[in-house]
Amino acid sequence: MDVLLDWLERELTDPLSRLDWNLLSRHNRAYLHYRDAPFARFVRNEWPYYRRVLGWYSKNLPVGCKVVDLGMFVPVIPLALAHMGYRVETVERMSLYGGALDPICHLARSHGIVVHDRDIAEDQSVCSNADAVNFLAVAEHLLGSPRSVLNGLSRCMPPSAYFLFVVPNQARLSRRLSLLIAGKSVQPDFEDYFYSEYPFEGHHREYTREEVRFALTRGGFKISSLTSIKYPARGSLLEKAVTLLGNLLPPTFHQVHFAVATPAPNSIQQMDPREQNALIP
Numbered sequence: 574m575d576v577l578l579d580w581l582e583r584e585l586t587d588p589l590s591r592l593d594w595n596l597l598s599r600h601n602r603a604y605l606h607y608r609d610a611p612f613a614r615f616v617r618n619e620w621p622y623y624r625r626v627l628g629w630y631s632k633n634l635p636v637g638c639k640v641v642d643l644g645m646f647v648p649v650i651p652l653a654l655a656h657m658g659y660r661v662e663t664v665e666r667m668s669l670y671g672g673a674l675d676p677i678c679h680l681a682r683s684h685g686i687v688v689h690d691r692d693i694a695e696d697q698s699v700c701s702n703a704d705a706v707n708f709l710a711v712a713e714h715l716l717g718s719p720r721s722v723l724n725g726l727s728r729c730m731p732p733s734a735y736f737l738f739v740v741p742n743q744a745r746l747s748r749r750l751s752l753l754i755a756g757k758s759v760q761p762d763f764e765d766y767f768y769s770e771y772p773f774e775g776h777h778r779e780y781t782r783e784e785v786r787f788a789l790t791r792g793g794f795k796i797s798s799l800t801s802i803k804y805p806a807r808g809s810l811l812e813k814a815v816t817l818l819g820n821l822l823p824p825t826f827h828q829v830h831f832a833v834a835t836p837a838p839n840s841i842q843q844m845d846p847r848e849q850n851a852l853i854p
Contacts, residue, residue: 574624577653578617584652584684586612588676596673600774602765615647619710622739622802622829623649626709629833630654634735638704643693644711646674648681655684662687664699669774697725705735712740712788713776723792727836736794738832742801743779746819746826747812785830794834801827 589611598604607614616623627650630640636658642651645663655661663681667674667690678688689699694715700706706726712719730736742748743759751757760766761775769775780788782799789796801824806813819826 574627577627577656578620578624580656581616581649581652582612584680585616585647585649588680589615589647591676593671593673596671599671599770600669600772602769603761603775616649618807619649621804622710622831623653625802625831626650626707626737626739627653627657629737630659630705631657634659634705639702640705640707641700641703642707642709643700644708644714645677645681645688647677648686650707650709651681651686652684655686661685662689662699662703664689664691664693666690666692694722697722697729700726700734701729701731703730703734705737706730707737709737709739710741712738713779714774716772716777719788720792723788723794727793730836732836732838734835736789736834736836738785738789738830738834739802740785740830741776741779742781742825742828742830743784744781744825745828746822747815749826750815780830782825782830785832789832789834790837793837795837796832796834799830799832800824802829802831804828 592608592611594605594608634640637660639660639662640651640654642648642654642661642663645651645665648663651661651663663686665674665688667678681688691699693711708726715722726736748759752759759779766773766775782801786796786799803820804816806816806820808816816828819828
């Protein structure tokens, strides 16, 4: 996997250096903090989760299968999967970024990746013949409930297709301690949030482990595995200590949730129970 990381650095360094950071950060000012070291911030710092996902593919899905990656943004997973020999299509709402992602899209297409410019919240049909669908670090960016997206995906995906779901853990140890001890919000930095244009494209809601289970099962999926991903210690001495301690604790304290699921046949893609009760005479 380290060889793959080196390859990604060679491929992505130039396109990342040509991003229009003012356009990219209009709806999430936090991206301005990435411009001095974009590969480190977008890729290297998140490599533990990328490596886990790519490792799952190498063990569970034959090369040549079709993968649809929802919410491309910086296409680390799509590029790596295409390089490994998978047929890859991606979905991203390009209009939101005003052309800022053009260098990234050109790179993706140069590696044979099909890029669909559409809003996945409104149209999930691209997943209808996929062998696997990625919903990686996307759910926390949705402007509202994931219910309609998950229900739509579970209905249109083939019954045998895999659904890979990754989301930050709202209850990771660093979040708990910052709120409990320092009284700091567990939400994105308020100054970045305040100065971002509407709609804000940062994290609207991170998930606990049980919320992942609830969302996927009520969204029409059968979960085959729900695990956690640990990140290595970095930052200040205190940050390293918190990370090391969190990694020794149960999965509910780790940094990221990783679930693998399949569409559940005859599942109840549920309406609000209060609405169901209203229908009972």
